[in-house]
Amino acid sequence: xxxxxxxxxxxxxxxxxxxxxxxxxxxxxxxxxxxxxxxxxxxxxxxxxxxxxxxxxxxxxxxxxxxxxxxxxxxxxxxxxxxxxxxxxxxxxxxxxxxxxxxxxxxxxxxxxxxxxxxxxxxxxxxxxxxxxxxxxxxxxxxxxxxxxxxxxxxxxxxxxxxxxxxxxxxxxxxxxxxxxxxxxxxxxxxxxxxxxxxxxxxxxxxxxxxxxxxxxxxxxxxxxxxxxxxxxxxxxxxxxxxxxxxxxxxxxx
Amino acid sequence: xxxxxxxxxxxxxxxxxxxxxxxxxxxxxxxxxxxxxxxxxxxxxxxxxxxxxxxxxxxxxxxxxxxxxxxxxxxxxxxxxxxxxxxxxxxxxxxxxxxxxxxxxxxxxxxxxxxxxxxxxxxxxxxxxxxxxxxxxxxxxxxxxxxxxxxxxxxxxxxxxxxxxxxxxxxxxxxxxxxxxxxxxxxxxxxxxxxxxxxxxxxxxxxxxxxxxxxxxxxxxxxxxxxxxxxxxxxxxxxxxxxxxxxxxxxxxx
DNA sequence: TCGAATTTGTGCGTATGTATC
DNA sequence: GGATACATACGCACAAATTCG
Numbered sequence: 077x078x079x080x081x082x083x084x085x086x087x088x089x090x091x092x093x094x095x096x097x098x099x100x101x102x103x104x105x106x107x108x109x110x111x112x113x114x115x116x117x118x119x120x121x122x123x124x125x126x127x128x129x130x131x132x133x134x135x136x137x138x139x140x141x142x143x144x145x146x147x148x149x150x151x152x153x154x155x156x157x158x159x160x161x162x163x164x165x166x167x168x169x170x171x172x173x174x175x176x177x178x179x180x181x182x183x184x185x186x187x188x189x190x191x192x193x194x195x196x197x198x199x200x201x202x203x204x205x206x207x208x209x210x211x212x213x214x215x216x217x218x219x220x221x222x223x224x225x226x227x228x229x230x231x232x233x234x235x236x237x238x239x240x241x242x243x244x245x246x247x248x249x250x251x252x253x254x255x256x257x258x259x260x261x262x263x264x265x266x267x268x269x270x271x272x273x274x275x276x277x278x279x280x281x282x283x284x285x286x287x288x289x290x291x292x293x294x295x296x297x298x299x300x301x302x303x304x305x306x307x308x309x310x311x312x313x314x315x316x317x318x319x320x321x322x323x324x325x326x327x328x329x330x
Numbered sequence: 331x332x333x334x335x336x337x338x339x340x341x342x343x344x345x346x347x348x349x350x351x352x353x354x355x356x357x358x359x360x361x362x363x364x365x366x367x368x369x370x371x372x373x374x375x376x377x378x379x380x381x382x383x384x385x386x387x388x389x390x391x392x393x394x395x396x397x398x399x400x401x402x403x404x405x406x407x408x409x410x411x412x413x414x415x416x417x418x419x420x421x422x423x424x425x426x427x428x429x430x431x432x433x434x435x436x437x438x439x440x441x442x443x444x445x446x447x448x449x450x451x452x453x454x455x456x457x458x459x460x461x462x463x464x465x466x467x468x469x470x471x472x473x474x475x476x477x478x479x480x481x482x483x484x485x486x487x488x489x490x491x492x493x494x495x496x497x498x499x500x501x502x503x504x505x506x507x508x509x510x511x512x513x514x515x516x517x518x519x520x521x522x523x524x525x526x527x528x529x530x531x532x533x534x535x536x537x538x539x540x541x542x543x544x545x546x547x548x549x550x551x552x553x554x555x556x557x558x559x560x561x562x563x564x565x566x567x568x569x570x571x572x573x574x575x576x577x578x579x580x581x582x583x584x
Numbered sequence: 585t586c587g588a589a590t591t592t593g594t595g596c597g598t599a600t601g602t603a604t605c
Numbered sequence: 606g607g608a609t610a611c612a613t614a615c616g617c618a619c620a621a622a623t624t625c626g
Contacts, residue, residue, distance in 0.1 A: 084594065110611060121596050126612080134385055135529055135543050142612045143603030268579040273527035273547040273571030275389045289389050291545040291571070293527040302582045317527030317545070324578045325522040328556045338613080364591060375615045380592085396592045397622030 085120050090128035092118075097137055097148055108138065108146040136287030136318070183220075188212040190232060197229045200298060200310040208232035215283065222284050223319050228253075228311035235260060253299055253309050262308055264299040271295050271322065276314075284316050291317035339374050344382035346372075351391055351402055362392065362400040388543040390572055437474075442466040444486060451483045454552060454564040462486035469537065476538050477573055482507075482565035489514060507553055507563050516562055518553040525549050525576065530568075538570050545571035 083091075096102045109117065114125035129146050132138040139149045191211040198205040209229045216224040235256075257264045276284060276292045284292070295313040300306065315322070337345075350356045363371065368379035383400050386392040393403045445465040452459040463483045470478040489510075511518045529543045538546070549567040554560065569576070 086594080112611080122612095123595055123597090127594085129612090130381060130384070131388075131543075134388055140612065141603080142601080143610080145603095145611065265582055266579050268577065268581060271525055271547065271576045271578065272574065273545040273569075275545050289385060289543065291527040291529050293525065293547075300582050305582050305584050315527075320526065322525045323522065324525065325520050327522060328519055328554050328559050330559050340614095366591080377615065380594095383592090394592065395623075397590075398624075399591065 085118070086124045086127040086131075089114065089118055089120070089124055090131045093128060093132060094137065102148050104148050104150040106148045108148065110145055134287065134289050136290045184214055184216045186212055186214045191229075193229070193231075197310065200296075201229060201231050201307045203231050210235065218319075224313065224315050225280065225283055226311055226313045228309060230309045231307075234262070234308055257299070257301075257308060263302040264308060265302045267297045267299045269295050269297045269324075273317065280314055284314070286316055286318075293317055293320060293322060295322070339372070340378045340381040340385070343368065343372055343374070343378055344385045347382060347386060348391065356402050358402050358404040360402045362402065364399055388541050390541050390544045438468055438470045440466055440468045445483075447483070447485075451564065454550075455483060455485050455561045457485050464489065472573075478567065478569050479534065479537050480565055480567045482563060484563045485561075488516070488562055511553070511555075511562055517556040518562060519556045521551045521553045523549050523551045523578075527571065534568055538568070540570055540572075547571055547574060547576060549576070 093108065102108065108129075109125075111122040111125045111129075114120075114128075115122050118124065129138060129140060132146075133140055137149055138146050140146045189211055191209050193201065193203055193205055193207045193209045195205055197209060198207065201209070203209075208231075210232055212228050214224075214226040214228070215222055216226070254264050272294050273291055274294055275289045276286060280292065281287065281290060284290075286292075293315040295315070296310070297313060298310040299308050301308050347362065356362065362383075363379075365376040365379045365383075368374075368382075369376050372378070383392060383394060386400075387394055391403055392400050394400050443465055445463050447455065447457055447459055447461045447463045449459055451463060452461065455463070457463075462485075464486055466482050468478075468480040468482070469476055470480070508518050526548050527545055528548055530538065530540060530546045534546065535541065535544060538544075540546075547569040549569070550564070551567060552561050552564040555562050
């Protein structure tokens with residue numbers, strides 16, 4: 077018996093620091109106690125505080141600067157909101173609209189190119205493996221900081237003969253999938269989205285500038301042609317969990 | 331100058347192990363190198379490998395068994411799927427229906443009680459602070475393992491005079507919000523959900539039996555009365571990120 | 585059944601490189 | 606440029622758990 081399950085000191089220290097941050101006793105950017113201060117306060121050696129900080133750094137709550145100290149990471153909370161209602165036509169991409177509404181300077185980078193459908197993409201677009209697709213990578217920035225990365229695929233035989241073949245070039249640049257498809261007479265309606273929460277991969281963490289194990293929201297989105305039910309675009313979207321909230325559905329309109 | 335931003339050794343080691351897992355070189359359940367083996371292979375002390383493993387454990391990729399070693403966690407990820415279409419009436423709670431479809435033995439625990447609306451709950455239900463609410467906590471289990479926890483609030487003045495006042499007692503136990511509201515003549519339609527990804531709190535991790543920093547999907551759900559637009563139920567739902575995918579929308583029906 | 589070897593978990597002291605003043 | 610404070614990494618030691626002969 078006697079399985080008291082004593083929590084180790086380094087977890088107690090980490091908890092104490094975590095609550096100080098959560099309660100606001102330590103604001104964003106504030107300097108946390110140094111390791112020697114921690115060891116004085118809690119009575120343990122420096123290693124205990126060291127491990128506690130390692131945990132908080134991995135969780136993304138704290139930033140450590142060698143030689144300087146540990147600092148509360150600016151959470152920059154969920155200021156931005158990701159809605160999924162139908163956007164107004166002719167106002168730019170949905171993300172850009174959204175960012176503008178929030179008073180944020182939004183911009184994005186992209187690169188497009190034709191590619192052959194991999195097994196996964198072919199299954200999602202319901203086309204044969206190896207068929208031509210238009211592949212585009214996006215990186216969205218808010219006030220210069222990357223907040224969202226996306227990768228999209230469209231079957232070439234839908235847009236291939238049109239000016240919109242390149243999603244982000246020509247007269248139809250940056251207007252979003254729904255509007256672009258409307259140009260070729262395709263009504264895409266509301267997409268199907270599968271949402272899951274996971275930790276960022278190392279590559280994503282580097283692109284998004286977040287902690288190596290920061291939680292992200294991974295959305296698999298597919299647009300369908302309302303007329304014949306065919307998939308016309310599918311995308312993998314990765315959002316920084318700390319900065320985005322995705323809203324689905326809307327209140328009944330009276 | 332010289333801001334080379336060298337990645338710390340423990341991240342390099344963690345990265346190497348991560349790719350070994352991702353590429354399938356190490357299958358699920360396989361044993362990972364011991365700390366002494368790691369220190370031999372990479373040339374760093376055991377502390378480096380220790381911290382690398384700590385990261386992978388927090389990410390949920392690895393399980394550590396003291397005295398035995400580190401093992402690749404069986405991902406078994408997308409076994410369960412969380413859809414959000416309208417469920418069939420009279421078939422039990424949506425979650426129970428879903429689990430049954432997947433061939434999983436589902437069960438749930440709950441406890442209800444009246445409470446006074448906190449500031450946050452009052453705002454979400456659009457009632458005065460301190461008004462009476464029915465507060466229920468749920469824990470859903472799949473094959474005995476907890477996979478989802480939820481907390482819901484309903485204004486008492488909607489269901490107060492009815493048999494359904496206790497969500498999980500009496501003749502209307504376990505039938506889900508939509509059906510229960512239908513009993514008192516309220517059509518709730520499709521709820522509004524706000525999804526975000528974050529790490530589990532310590533309490534949640536204990537309830538869900540997951541790693542202390544495991545990614546979870548936190549959903550804020552609110553049902554509205556279709557007739558007058560009033561909120562009739564709001565809930566905080568926490569899903570284990572590794573086991574649930576939430577789907578929104580549906581393909582066009584031809 | 586028991587004991588030895590291995591392995592992880594945890595904490596200590598210390599050397600080293602870096603940042604700050 | 607020098608002194609101080611700081612984080613990082615390392616080697617080591619002990620405890621607890623597991624495995625295996």
